[in-house]
Amino acid sequence: MTVAVRGPLSDALREKIIAVCDAKLASKGPGVGLSFYAFFANKNDTPGLLIEVATWWIQTQQLDHFEKASKIKQLVQAQ
Structure with a gap:
């Protein structure tokens, strides 16, 4: 499956x-999976960043709810 990279994430969010x-x-090894919620605290005080990540994850990349951390890192570094 080829994933198109459209709209870049902000530098702060990429980091x-x-x-x-x-x-x-x-901590968990190369097989660890995560969702876009992994980048935020339970009480989100940055809703704009949450929307930015959700849009990138769901609409732009069309990723499943859980993806391997190594795949996410690779996608972000490719931008």
């Missing part, structure tokens, strides 16, 4: 996603 993916990969 946050990569950091979370790195932490999950380091």
Whole structure:
């Protein structure tokens, strides 16, 4: 499956996603999966960023609810 990269994420969000993916990969190994909610606290104080990630994840990339952290990191780094 080829995933098209449309609209880039903000630099701050890209850095946050990569950091979370790195932490999950380091603690749980290469098979760890996550959802876009992994980038936010339970009480989200940044709804704009949540919408940005949700739009990128669901509409732009058309990803499943859970994806491998390594795949997400690769997609983000490709932007």
